[in-house]
Amino acid sequence: MPSTRSQNQPTIQFPRRKSSRMGPGPKGSSENVVEAHVTPLSPRKMNVGAVPSPSMSPRTCMMKTSQSERLPLSPRKRTGDENGCNLPASLLGSPPKQRCTPLCSPRKLSFSENTPVISSLSHHSPSSRKIPLSPITRPSPKKLSETPCTTPLVKSGGKVPVARLFPVKQSGYQSVKQALHTAVPERLLSREAERAAIVSFLEKHVVEGKPSSLYISGAPGTGKTACLNCVLQEQKALLKGIETVVINCMNLRSSHAIFPLLGEKLGVPKGNGEVRLRKFLTSSGPTVLLVLDEMDQLDSKSQEVLYTIFEWPYLPKSRMCLIGIANALDLTDRILPRLQAKPHCRPQLLNFPPYSREELSAIVQDRLAQSSGETVLDAAAVQFCARKVSAMSGDARKALDICRRAVEVVEAGDRSKIASESGSSPKGSRVSVPQVARVLSEVYGDRMASSSSEGESFPLQQKLLVCCLLLIIRNSKSKEVQLGKLCEVYSKLCKQRQVGGVGQTEGLSLCSLLESRGIFTLKKAKEARLTKISLKIEERDVENALKDRALLGSILAAGLP
């Protein structure tokens, strides 16, 4: 894969790991670099983080890596449901998001609208048709919540909420599940170099009033949002007097909606947003620090919005510093052709590599230690999860979600045991490798979870989704189906066949897996439910792909549920 980064672009370089999904690192990055460093920005700018803090410790993940072993770069755009970023609910124009938890309470893992459809074997409606599941019945996988909602970031010295530890004494399972949250963490592990680079940017540019821009990239779940949150929180004193505005672009209806929203936040009079904003940002006043999370959402056809925003810090007399965050490594490259004419407008780059096995394991273990959860989730299970997730994506959110889900599975098993052996007291089972493997297989497919890659079979939920898509396509003129519609049919089918279904968020992630298997094509939309899904393979090849003629035949014969 060609490098997505311009060779001319100033870069804060971090060494890559073997499991990195990102594209090749910047040229010249040594394999065993310990400290973050930045290539010169422009003739007139000094480097961010050029002199890393002496306390910056080498990250364990910084190992030798061979480029050929890297997985392809495809940080996918995240949809609203998955979005783990932070925007006050009061913002106009926000698509419906999952509810944020109160700031001071331990984070409740709410599945809200994504609550899976779990059809109980004993409580189905008498009228519902009961078609035995063919050929296997799986337990209901619940949704793996994808950071349903983290907490709002700072607005001018506002408080950055963090997930609290666990003051209330709760059941073992309960506190462990809470500890494995995916909100902004109370304690950020690793990321010392990245954190130092951000602090350096704040010190050299924001505090000094020397406008500049920093673009933070990295695959989902690599701690970009969490890290920036933590830095802003820690550096509150440093940022006193700085007008800090944080916007999660995922919540904007369109890329142009950024201008009125920003105007509103900065108190700029309404009307002619872009022009007034430019005037405001170049008139006298305190330094403005604009943080745009999920910035790739501003990507419009001509990239004019992104271009305008990247240009702001470099307008004559500007008082604005910009920190943009997004998954894609190449976001700034895409607008570089227009920035080339003004090399001083190029942002500094800071890439967050995927987490290593050791880092993921440390993150999960740290959470368990906070809740005395080591007795619930055993170390081997954590290691297993960390190994699999680091090989797949290095996504801390996924690792936490999988462990939390494994706890839920065991908890549910305990509950049903208690119910069947009425009267006996709960013993509390341990979550071990098999439970984690089971969740991994629900999320990634069986090949992912099994130690050997042979004998891969298709997870049931994915099979059902494929069948549903096929049924809908056969019954409509269009070849594309929206996720909302697909999930509706799928949940009816699950009920009919007495299988536990998954919610829309996990449905989307399963569809993404099917996309990576080459069976579905997804066209992402801002709202997850509007994602358009179509079959990538011929209808007649579906049976082959599914390797389950019996199930497919029986579902297709029964027609739409």
Ligand SMILES: Nc1ncnc2c1ncn2[C@@H]1O[C@H](COP(=O)(O)OP(=O)(O)O)[C@@H](O)[C@H]1O
């Ligand atoms: N270094 C870390 N230490 C502790 N928890 C982390 C760390 N990195 C990520 N997490 C957890 O994973 C969640 C997802 O990370 P996030 O910063 O939202 O990823 P990104 O913005 O890169 O997609 C965080 O909210 C946090 O709970």
Ligand SMILES: [Mg+2]
């Ligand atoms: Mg984020």
